[in-house]
Every structure is written in structure tokens, then in C-alpha cells.
Amino acid sequence: MEALFIGQAYIDVTFLTDRMPTGDEKHVASAYAISFGGNAVTAAFCCAKLGIVPELLATVADDWLGRMFLDMAAEYGILVHPRKVKTSSLSFVMPNNGQRAIVRCRDDDYLNPFLRLNLSGCRALHVDGHQADAAMYYAKAARKAGIVTSLDGGGLRSNTHELLSFIEVAIVSERLCEQMAFEPTGMLEYLKSRGCRIGGVTLGHRGLIWYDEAGTVQTLPAVVVPEDRVIDTSGAGDVFHGAYIYSYLTDAAKSWEEHFHFARAAATHKIQYLGNEAGLPTLADIAAIQVGKQASRTGVESGR
Numbered sequence: 001m002e003a004l005f006i007g008q009a010y011i012d013v014t015f016l017t018d019r020m021p022t023g024d025e026k027h028v029a030s031a032y033a034i035s036f037g038g039n040a041v042t043a044a045f046c047c048a049k050l051g052i053v054p055e056l057l058a059t060v061a062d063d064w065l066g067r068m069f070l071d072m073a074a075e076y077g078i079l080v081h082p083r084k085v086k087t088s089s090l091s092f093v094m095p096n097n098g099q100r101a102i103v104r105c106r107d108d109d110y111l112n113p114f115l116r117l118n119l120s121g122c123r124a125l126h127v128d129g130h131q132a133d134a135a136m137y138y139a140k141a142a143r144k145a146g147i148v149t150s151l152d153g154g155g156l157r158s159n160t161h162e163l164l165s166f167i168e169v170a171i172v173s174e175r176l177c178e179q180m181a182f183e184p185t186g187m188l189e190y191l192k193s194r195g196c197r198i199g200g201v202t203l204g205h206r207g208l209i210w211y212d213e214a215g216t217v218q219t220l221p222a223v224v225v226p227e228d229r230v231i232d233t234s235g236a237g238d239v240f241h242g243a244y245i246y247s248y249l250t251d252a253a254k255s256w257e258e259h260f261h262f263a264r265a266a267a268t269h270k271i272q273y274l275g276n277e278a279g280l281p282t283l284a285d286i287a288a289i290q291v292g293k294q295a296s297r298t299g300v301e302s303g304r
Contacts, residue, residue, distance in 0.1 A: 005056050006126070033278055052249050053077045083110055090105040091104050126149075
């Protein structure tokens with residue numbers, strides 16, 4: 001195991017429509033995509049697509065959607081350690097003018113305890129706060145073993161404050177700032193106070209504000225793209241997380257600024273495609289964006 005990702009698995013149904021029907025009417029969407037979903041889950045698939053296949057501790061139901069999810073993971077070579085739930089979780093995602101609305105159907109009533117895995121050889125742990133007990137257990141174990149720990153802080157969870165004390169790299173959303181009544185700069189100070197070595201807040205098309213290993217606050221602006229090429233910003237933050245974990249695993253000696261530049265290019269690619277799977281970048285896609293062959297606007301957003 002090179003890396004372990006922990007989160008809630010979804011099947012995402014993403015569709016484009018010029019309007020939503022109301023009352024007793026029907027309307028036909030112009031396009032749709034069905035894919036895996038969930039913050040840490042999508043990040044894991046991104047890391048695998050780039051070339052380092054992690055293991056995934058995720059919710060799985062014994063139904064046809066659960067079997068679909070396991071088939072998707074098998075296609076990427078991802079070993080799933082299932083935590084059973086009664087029904088699979090679904091997200092209905094509606095991109096619209098650079099934003100997205102999401103309706104979630106989630107089952108997080110776990111039918112069994114999480115698996116205790118051997119972390120030998122593991123070099124990175126990434127969690128999104130779902131499965132709070134598992135996230136806490138593995139964050140503590142990883143820190144004790146000297147494994148880098150990463151958090152996608154998309155929203156306030158039951159143990160966010162406690163969990164952060166075991167997180168080295170915390171990249172959170174504006175939504176979490178709002179929930180905790182912080183401005184982005186105030187959130188950075190809070191993350192520092194919790195002991196996070198690297199911290200940041202994703203700001204959608206405005207990029208990322210973050211602090212480095214020395215505590216210096218800086219901004220990583222988004223890459224500019226024509227509006228007609230922004231298709232679906234959902235999942236861009238998840239791809240950002242998966243890409244910086246991949247970059248770290250590839251060369252831990254690089255600075256986090258370099259890892260985030262790489263991740264920005266990955267998220268830039270994602271927003272030009274409908275659905276999570278279609279938007280996963282290859283190394284060639286990222287390289288093309290980094291050298292300026294492709295202009296886009298990064299939707300680095302998290303929160304599900």
C-alpha cells in the first residue's frame with residue numbers, strides 16, 4: 001500500500017439542462033454522465049489515473065449501484081476495503097454557469113466497524129471527514145508512523161477540530177470557513193493553531209490562498225479560461241487533492257508550492273469535462289496545461 005484514502009462512496013449522475021421542471025412536467029437534459037463520486041473517492045481515482053494506485057476505505061452497499069462502484073474501482077486497479085451500508089449513496093449534480101447544485105441521497109448508517117489495515121509501506125493518508133471514526137483512527141496511526149496526512153475539509157464534521165490536530169496538510173473549502181465563521185485568512189490562522197504544517201482554502205475560480213512550510217501566506221491564482229469551455233466544476237477540488245497526493249508520492253522532496261501547481265493543472269483539466277471520470281487528467285493533459293498549451297479556469301472547490 002502506497003497510499004490510503006478514506007471517504008464516502010457515491011454514484012454521481014451529472015446532467016446539463018437549461019431548466020428544471022416544476023410541478024407535473026418533464027424535461028430532457030442535453031447531456032449526462034454517470035461516474036463514481038465522493039470527495040476522497042474521486043481523489044483516489046485521480047491518483048490512480050495518474051499512475052499511483054492507492055487503496056480505498058469506502059462505504060459499499062450490496063446492491064446494483066454498489067456492484068457498479070466496485071467494477072469502476074477494479075477498472076483502475078483500486079483495492080476497496082468496504083464498510084457496509086444498506087443502500088448506495090447517490091448524488092444528482094447540475095452544473096450551471098461555473099457553479100453546481102447537488103442533491104445527495106446518502107446512507108452513512110454503517111453496518112460494521114471499519115477495517116484495521118496494516119499501514120506498512122504507506123506514504124500518504126487522505127481523508128475527507130466522512131467515516132469520522134475511521135478518519136480519526138488512521139490519522140493518529142499515520143502521524144505516529146511518520147506518514148503524511150491530508151484532509152479535504154469540504155464541510156464541518158463531528159470531529160473536525162480534533163481531527164485537524166493529526167493532519168499535516170489541510171486544504172479546506174470556503175464552505176467550511178462559512179460554517180466556522182472565518183474569513184479565509186482567519187481559517188489559515190486556525191489551521192496553524194491546530195498544528196497543520198500546510199494549510200489552505202480553495203476559492204473556486206479565484207484559486208487558492210495557503211501557507212507554506214515556513215508559515216508564509218501566499219496565493220495561487222486560477223488559470224484563466226474562456227467561459228464556454230467551463231463545463232462542470234463539480235469534482236475539481238477532489239481532483240486537486242488527488243493530484244497533489246500523487247505529486248507528493250512521486251517526489252516528496254519537492255515543495256508544496258510545486259505540488260499545488262501540479263494539482264491546479266489537474267483541476268483545470270477536470271472542469272472542461274462532464275462528470276468525474278471523464279474529467280480525470282493524464283500526465284500529458286497536466287503537462288500541456290502547465291506549459292500553456294491549454295487555457296482554462298480552475299474550479300478548485302470542495303465540499304460535498
